[in-house]
Amino acid sequence: MQRNVFYRTINNHVEENKAIYLFTIVLLFMGVIFGAIIVNSLSFAQKNDLYAYLSLFFGQVEQGEFASSTEMFTQSFAHYGKYLGLMWFLGLSVIGVPVIFILLFIKGLVVGFTVGFLVNQMGFDGFLLSFATVFPQNIILIPIFVVVATVATAFSLKIWKQITKRGYEPIFQYFISYSIFLLVTGASVALVSLYEAYVSPTVMQFIFSWIN
Template identity: 50%
Template sequence: MQAIKRFARFHLQENYPLYVFISVLMFVGVIFGAVIVNSLTLSQKQDLFTYLLRFFSEVKGGNFANAADMFSQSFSHNIKYIFLLWILGLTVVGLPIVLIMIFIKGAVIGFTVGFLVSQMGWHGFFLAFVSVLPQNILVVPLILCAGGASVLFSVNMIKQQFLKKKSEPFFPSFFRYSSIIVGIGLLMSVASGFEAYVSPYLMKGIMSLIGK
């Protein structure tokens, strides 16, 4: 465990500028997603809000999906996302796509929170706080780490293939990169577990308090 902590600390310190960049990129995506809410037409907002009210009504009545099914769906989604980042990191052309995926992830979060707040005010803020924030406290850093590792591996591939710069041999670098992705995938199970087993009850409690 101590060796993992030392490696993580050294990795972050060595690549600090990259992680700052992709963190800012995701933050810009969050702002972009929130701004998009204002570009929706009134009918689009009404349709989305009607769907949300129906969903909230089901959650308040305890009619949400089976927790095991929710965990399976959430974990499957997160693993596919991380796996795609891993695959893209193995290619040269995948570098810009990784950055776009990080931006889009931020935009989705920003849109979700922005829409809830725009339609429900403080009630929407509290709903977003219990339904979006908890699992994303872990999911967002994990995606940033996976994205950063993917970018670093892709950049090393570019250096080796096109710039002919000597760097670490391929297989040790590939093994370390893949190990980071596997570790991130395992940690994603914690976020998925929280989303499946805890978030629905937090949402139900908040909706009971605000009367939705």
């Protein structure tokens, strides 16, 4: 019965906010596309400078010159936590909604640029590297960002309805659920950070040794 209630709650949430979900998904993928387009708009000198920096990083990876796994986990978790925490905070005000969408677009832009640049410079090897080191964590992160952006926007709209007297909204109840939701996403982000700290470096070393 509890499982049925859970699924019913999720289904009701998606049905109620499907227009927002559609918008956020399209916005994110627009960011990915724009990121890939930006790669092609870079000058030859800019691409060389970026690739020189990446080559230096790749050399350190091959030699195993990483920061400690604990430090990498802390930095990764803090980065994602601050990003999602900012989205949550912006959802507390109506004027924060445009910034939430900008942050989501930037996330897509970074992913698109990273994958596009690696493929542009390294061909199939770049695609393989992207698939092994960028795809695994983003298959979790991208849905998290979409859901957080949608939930934050929906909460902001409920506040707007309350302000404009367009209907009674139990804001405090929604706020509690909204805050608990952030803690749940924090657990998911912790799993991603663990992967980036303890698994991704080993995968990268294996890919580089296979490429070379």
